[in-house]
Amino acid sequence: MAVILDMLVQFCQMTVVLLLAPLLTGYVRKMKAQLLGRRGPPLLQPYRDLLRLLRKEVVLAHSASWLFRVAPYLVFAATWVAAALVPTFATGLIFSYAADMIAIVALLGSARFMLALAGLDVGTSFGGIGSSREMMIASLAEPAMLLVVFTVALLAGSTQLSSIAAFMQGPGVGLRVSLALALVALVMVAIAENARIPVDNPATHLELTMVHEAMILEYSGRHLAVIELASFVKLLLYVSVIACVFLPWGVAVSGQGFAAYLTGFAAYLVKLAAGGFLLAVFETAIAKMRVFRVSDFLGAALMLGLLATLLLFVSRVT
Amino acid sequence: MIDPLALDVAHLFAGSLVLVSFMLLYQDRMTGLINIFALHALVVSLSVAWQAYIQHAPHLYITAAIALVIKAVVIPFALHRIVVRLGIHRTIEPVVGVGLTMLAGIGLVALAIMVMLPITAQAGTLAREDLAFSLSVILLGLLMMISRRNAVSQVIGFMSIENGLILAATGAKGMPLVVEISVAFSILVALIVIGIFLFRIRERFETVDIHLLHEHRGEQP
Numbered sequence: 001m002a003v004i005l006d007m008l009v010q011f012c013q014m015t016v017v018l019l020l021a022p023l024l025t026g027y028v029r030k031m032k033a034q035l036l037g038r039r040g041p042p043l044l045q046p047y048r049d050l051l052r053l054l055r056k057e058v059v060l061a062h063s064a065s066w067l068f069r070v071a072p073y074l075v076f077a078a079t080w081v082a083a084a085l086v087p088t089f090a091t092g093l094i095f096s097y098a099a100d101m102i103a104i105v106a107l108l109g110s111a112r113f114m115l116a117l118a119g120l121d122v123g124t125s126f127g128g129i130g131s132s133r134e135m136m137i138a139s140l141a142e143p144a145m146l147l148v149v150f151t152v153a154l155l156a157g158s159t160q161l162s163s164i165a166a167f168m169q170g171p172g173v174g175l176r177v178s179l180a181l182a183l184v185a186l187v188m189v190a191i192a193e194n195a196r197i198p199v200d201n202p203a204t205h206l207e208l209t210m211v212h213e214a215m216i217l218e219y220s221g222r223h224l225a226v227i228e229l230a231s232f233v234k235l236l237l238y239v240s241v242i243a244c245v246f247l248p249w250g251v252a253v254s255g256q257g258f259a260a261y262l263t264g265f266a267a268y269l270v271k272l273a274a275g276g277f278l279l280a281v282f283e284t285a286i287a288k289m290r291v292f293r294v295s296d297f298l299g300a301a302l303m304l305g306l307l308a309t310l311l312l313f314v315s316r317v318t
Numbered sequence: 319m320i321d322p323l324a325l326d327v328a329h330l331f332a333g334s335l336v337l338v339s340f341m342l343l344y345q346d347r348m349t350g351l352i353n354i355f356a357l358h359a360l361v362v363s364l365s366v367a368w369q370a371y372i373q374h375a376p377h378l379y380i381t382a383a384i385a386l387v388i389k390a391v392v393i394p395f396a397l398h399r400i401v402v403r404l405g406i407h408r409t410i411e412p413v414v415g416v417g418l419t420m421l422a423g424i425g426l427v428a429l430a431i432m433v434m435l436p437i438t439a440q441a442g443t444l445a446r447e448d449l450a451f452s453l454s455v456i457l458l459g460l461l462m463m464i465s466r467r468n469a470v471s472q473v474i475g476f477m478s479i480e481n482g483l484i485l486a487a488t489g490a491k492g493m494p495l496v497v498e499i500s501v502a503f504s505i506l507v508a509l510i511v512i513g514i515f516l517f518r519i520r521e522r523f524e525t526v527d528i529h530l531l532h533e534h535r536g537e538q539p
Contacts, residue, residue, distance in 0.1 A: 176329070299420060300344070300420075310431060311329075313431055314435065
């Protein structure tokens with residue numbers, strides 16, 4: 001019986017992630033528009049876009065292989081599984097014991113690999129450019145992300161997100177410069193990975209410097225819908241990881257009962273709203289940088305991660 | 319035994335000092351560089367003041383005040399004026415290989431920590447981390463001096479080394495006040511001498527890029 005209940009909660013979590021992801025993106029878009037003094041699309045616009053794309057016919061290039069058709073589903077599956085492993089409203093869910101933070105990084109890495117392959121598959125020049133740039137970003141963003149994981153894991157003594165969240169709520173954390181550095185590095189990685197503004201512009205399909213959009217330029221119909229949904233889920237995943245590691249307050253622990261889940265869910269919604277708002281403010285305040293400056297940006301993230309790990313060795317032992 | 323929160327705050331300040339040293343390495347605009355140097359001095363004086371509080375050593379407050387007044391206010395102000403009079407306040411210094419310099423810096427920090435931790439195994443936590451961080455700051459200052467071509471940036475690298483020395487002295491239960499004051503004044507004198515030198519160099523070669531000096535010494539660039 002208990003197992004069935006655990007499965008049910010886990011299933012709820014996966015559904016919540018899937019259903020909230022377009023809403024978060026819509027919220028960020030709305031906020032950005034309002035900060036610029038425009039009215040902006042309605043909050044539910046991403047859902048409508050997805051439904052419209054699902055109804056449309058798929059147009060395939062003549063040179064597209066089976067890989068091109070399979071890649072969107074693989075990308076989506078890897079991203080969704082990674083999102084299912086992140087504690088959102090409750091920690092200690094049944095799936096979270098199957099894999100840790102390193103596995104999440106690996107899942108996201110394989111999703112990106114599939115997408116880059118798909119970008120190369122058709123053989124257009126745009127896809128190739130997008131894939132090569134994505135790989136350049138990944139080669140710096142992934143080590144930076146792993147260093148953040150190492151920092152947090154060295155402190156908490158575990159790479160398990162649930163244990164990390166429990167540790168962060170405990171009294172043993174204190175005030176740590178390493179955690180601040182890790183937070184900044186993680187935010188920078190999240191911005192780069194989700195193709196947000198200083199690195200890539202999520203709102204355009206018409207720019208020579210685009211990265212993510214260049215890779216998926218050949219996709220249409222339900223394939224495009226699935227890829228878009230995967231990118232929405234990825235944004236939600238990064239906000240959730242940041243919230244879970246650095247702001248774990250209010251998260252329910254598995255098995256605490258229905259009321260705890262409800263408060264956890266409310267806290268999660270507040271955190272998402274705050275994260276989305278901050279992202280919108282940041283994106284409005286900053287200009288997009290040249291593609292060749294991106295390596296400097298991510299190099300700084302990598303350096304912060306390294307420094308955070310190094311500084312831990314001279315800090316107070318817990 | 320010191321309260322863990324107090325230790326964490328000390329660690330926070332000392333760690334930020336290392337971070338600001340990296341910002342010095344990264345910054346290539348002249349005005350920004352001087353402002354970050356002022357921040358460096360501000361962080362060091364905060365760190366010293368906090369350690370004065372937790373070590374119950376009132377004379378360290380004077381050290382902190384000297385660092386704050388001379389190095390966070392007077393020297394940046396003087397440097398701003400020098401830079402404006404030299405006409406290089408808008409220049410962007412061509413820093414070669416920021417990424418490589420950063421990696422070298424990280425390597426130096428790792429080296430400092432690896433050297434200092436076994437040596438100071440007997441000392442208290444505060445002294446250990448102060449010594450490790452101050453050695454990192456000193457090495458980063460040296461790295462800045464050898465990686466920059468502009469004489470003004472080299473001066474700033476030199477001054478940041480001095481900030482690292484203050485941190486080290488603070489960790490070792492503070493240095494005598496006479497020493498501290500004489501060091502502070504020698505730094506001021508050094509600034510004046512270097513300032514005069516800068517103008518001499520500029521008069522002679524019409525630039526402060528020290529690579530021209532190498533040619534005059536007969537070295538191949």
